[in-house]
Amino acid sequence: MALDKNQIAKRIARELQDGYYVNLGIGIPTLVANHIPPGINVTLQSENGLLGMGPFPFEGEEDADLINAGKQTVTLLPGSAIFDSATSFAMIRAQKVNLTVLGAMEVSDNGDIASWKIPGKMVKGMGGAMDLVASAENIIVCMMHTNKAGESKLLKKCSLPLTGVGCVKRIITDLGMFEVTPAGFKLTERAPGVSVEEIQGKTEGRLVVEGEVKEMEL
Amino acid sequence: MALDKNQIAKRIARELQDGYYVNLGIGIPTLVANHIPPGINVTLQSENGLLGMGPFPFEGEEDADLINAGKQTVTLLPGSAIFDSATSFAMIRAQKVNLTVLGAMEVSDNGDIASWKIPGKMVKGMGGAMDLVASAENIIVCMMHTNKAGESKLLKKCSLPLTGVGCVKRIITDLGMFEVTPAGFKLTERAPGVSVEEIQGKTEGRLVVEGEVKEMEL
Amino acid sequence: MNMDKRVTDADAALKGLKDGMTLMAGGFGLCGIPENLIAALARNGAKNLTCISNNAGVDDFGLGLLLKTKQIKKMIASYVGENAEFERQMLSGELEVDLIPQGTLAERCRAGGSGIPAFFTPAGYGTEVAEGKETREFDGKMYVMERWLRADFSLVKAWKGDTEGNLVFKNTARNFNPLMAMAGTITIAEVEHLVKPGEIEPDHVHTPGIFVHRIFQGKNYEKRIEQRTVRKRA
């Protein structure tokens, strides 16, 4: 069965290593914070200028001056640091952030990503996504495998304006986990009960399947 | 009679305007702070990261963590601000500092300045001087008119490695005050009792003397 | 020292603002925006403005107020997804829009306030953001050359400021404010608490006063929250 959003987030959380600084994008990536494995300490970076982002505030304790990059009210933790937007992206570009998790509209089998614009229709802007994908050494993209029309979002070539080129290393969808390799999307794990054939049928880009592909543990 | 160092500093101080941010170099420029005219408020910037530099500390109150760019112990004032070296030169390059006063070894009549190196002999480094002269809109150079051998330091062309090109606007020496114009050093004031002829004799670069040159008021 | 930069209020602070000028406005979403100055701008009525700000406010608050009055000709921002009127004016072509990566926007403002006319960043390489721009390889990676941004007026909001213009920001309301403060020919700071010189520790100053030309204490701060997210007490 295809993964739900929380299961996707949970699988991503297993990629976290102790001591990581992590930037979580808006949407499914934000949910990753709810699934950090015990014994693993990570520090969340929010690109609007906060290192050490805490949970949502208790009701009545919201502070308009303390939000995350998704404009949600958040809290500080002991050891948090505040900084301006230039310093925030300095640490991102200098690759001090160990892992970046973000959503996408399309990914191509050479690692290109499109996530910020549907020409003539949806033009919200790229926010910090272009800086993040151009800089991060370790990027996980998470998204649904297909769009609402059932069309594959894992493509030979992105049809939408790009956010970054050749930068995506790993993708998690509701159907499985993939590594971007020179030969294309390499399927490394299947969602429980989802067949390789189903994934092949829903993947427009080059798909690499080697030997037995194990089922994802959640 | 030629001006002494304090008189040079006093004359420069008359160029200060209320509200100026001023960077004073090491040596004679430092003395300018002792002659700020009454009613004129200026804020001193020290390029090691201090805005609002106060006077030397009282004996016994020196703080090793609080020095100026000349490495002298100084004090803070109400309203002082501390910042890192990048921010310090950001404000210098962005021309937020209204006046820069610095010493020189040689100046040429097109506004070039040499102040940091005597090849094979004296190589202390340029410190912040190259940033200051390349950025400041308003630079006053102060120095002795001649070197120890009696040779002019106001030249057609600098013989020493340059600190900056075409940047000096005004010069004050022990003999007079000069503006750098397309025609050369324009003598605007003579030191009290110093003749135009003496200045002409001690100036190797092109000297422009127009009409009666007034004596400096101190 | 002793440079009193106080002006009476937001309206007085905008003296010299003219049609067609370029403005920067600090803030991220509605967090840390110069509320009083934006309201004064709407009253002022200056037209054909180019506005540089990370976002464009919402329909009835922040820079959204100036979109309503059609005072903005061009918007330079990184994310404008919260504003329907913005989207309408942009898609209809009434509003010129330059969308640029958030880190590039921050760095371009800092560059403008640092005398750095251009720099190289990896953001946007290979995308339409890099179109028409110089690209170059350094140490095996491709970069885009970006130019500084400067403004005729920079409008910033701080938590505390002294009469010399030294500013302190609170929590994530800092964001673009210190960078835009650096890049203004005239920088105006509105503060929640205007204090005397000496009341701010020199080591705690976020924006040194040299970058600020006018300062006043703002009033009636609404500080609207866009996404009120909370948790229940256990």
Next chain:
Amino acid sequence: MNMDKRVTDADAALKGLKDGMTLMAGGFGLCGIPENLIAALARNGAKNLTCISNNAGVDDFGLGLLLKTKQIKKMIASYVGENAEFERQMLSGELEVDLIPQGTLAERCRAGGSGIPAFFTPAGYGTEVAEGKETREFDGKMYVMERWLRADFSLVKAWKGDTEGNLVFKNTARNFNPLMAMAGTITIAEVEHLVKPGEIEPDHVHTPGIFVHRIFQGKNYEKRIEQRTVRKRA
């Protein structure tokens, strides 16, 4: 969170340092230098080091100690006038020296810690500093292109730090320290006061902990003054 970056002392902090590496050391003159780390470096004995620091210490203190032991092969600095042994080694050709403008040095360190591989500055245009470098005109003024600086190890000194690596500097001992902290592959901070997370206000942090990899409380600070200037009480 809860990333404990403490190491026992300066010697332990230098683990992994090898001959031929590039180091940055914070400080302006003797103000804000990492005294404990420099002493440990002299004990460590690593050779052929490239040192990036605004100054080179004095004959018997600061980086002067490493000149004495001839551990430094190359020095990148802006002003080295306080050190006779330095001048002797430089003029005799024993020591390679790259003198660069102070603002350029600061900005190159910041660039290294900001993922900005190159930028343009007016400093040094038309001088020997610009020789062999690209120059370009922007808006009618000439600029020199400068590259980032990065270090295998950055050694910085702060007044206060917490175990997560957040740093606070005191007065003008700040200088190059925050910039060099950004530019190190491994950044080591020695602090006068090592405190628990939460004891530093998030708004007062000068260097966010993400830039710091190892931290320890230094000891026996000498904090030598180069120019003791005082005034008499009236």
